[in-house]
C-alpha cells in the first residue's frame with residue numbers, strides 16, 4: 001500500500017456498472033432520511049443561534065482583521081484559485097480491472113458562496129474524463145438558505161462532470177434532505193448510510209456513504225457496510241474524517257472526506273488556525289494513514305463563514321487507484 005502525488009495513465013474501456021443496494025435497501029434509506037429530517041429542525045435552530053453569536057465569532061474577528069490589514073481582496077482571490085490535486089493510491093488488494101481507475105473528488109462546494117464559482121468549477125472539470133465522481137457533501141453555503149440558487153449552480157457543475165460511472169454523493173453538515181432529493185433528480189446516486197457495488201467485468205469494488213458525522217451525527221457505518229462482502233475492496237465517503245477509527249476497524253481501504261476546508265486560513269510551517277474536527281490534527285487536511293487504511297481530507301472547493309483563504313488553496317481531487325504487485 002502506498003500513496004503518491006501525480007502521474008497520468010490511460011482509462012478503461014470495459015463497461016462500468018453501478019449495482020443498486022439489495023432488497024432491504026429502500027426501507028433502510030427512508031428510515032435514514034427520516035432520521036436526518038428529525039435532526040434538521042434542531043440543527044436549523046442551532047444555526048440561527050450561531051448567526052446571532054456571529055458578532056463575536058472567530059470568522060468575524062478574521063473578517064475585521066483582513067479588512068484592517070488590506071488583505072481581504074488577496075484572501076478572496078485565493079479562494080478562487082483552485083488546483084487539481086492528483087493523488088495515486090496503490091494497493092496489492094485492488095481488483096485488477098480497477099488498476100488506473102480515476103476518481104474526481106469534489107467536496108465542500110458551498111456553491112452559492114460566490115455567483116461565479118459554479119462557472120469556474122464547470123470549466124475546471126469539463127475536460128477531465130474520469131471513471132467516477134464522488135461528492136462528499138456541503139453543497140450549500142448556509143444551512144437552509146439560497147436553496148433554489150444553489151440547486152441551479154449545482155446543476156451547472158454536475159453538467160460539467162465527465163464521468164463514465166456518473167456521480168455518487170453524500171450529505172454534509174450544511175445540507176438538508178431536500179438537497180439529496182434534488183441531486184438525485186440530476187442523476188447523482190446519493191448514499192444515506194448505504195453502499196453500491198461498482199462492477200467492471202468480473203471484478204468489483206464497493207463505495208459506502210454515510211450521513212454527516214459532524215453536526216447531525218446521523219452516520220451509521222454498520223448499516224452502510226451491512227451488504228458489503230468481507231473480502232471486498234471498499235472506499236468510504238464521509239463528510240468529515242471523524243469516523244476514521246470505525247472505518248479502519250471495518251477494513252476500509254480508502255476514506256474520502258472534506259468538511260475542514262483545511263482550515264481555510266493556514267500559517268506557513270504551522271498549518272490550519274482552526275479545523276472544526278474532533279480528530280487529531282493530522283486527519284484534518286491532506287493524505288493520512290490509520291492502520292491499513294489510507295485517507296484524504298480535501299481542503300474543498302468553496303468557503304464557509306468567510307470567503308477567504310490564506311496559504312490553503314481550494315482543491316479539486318483527482319484520485320487514481322493502482323494495483324501494486326505483491327513482493328512475495
Ligand SMILES: [Fe+2]
Pocket residue numbers: 108110138172174259260261300304
Ligand atoms: Fe464545508
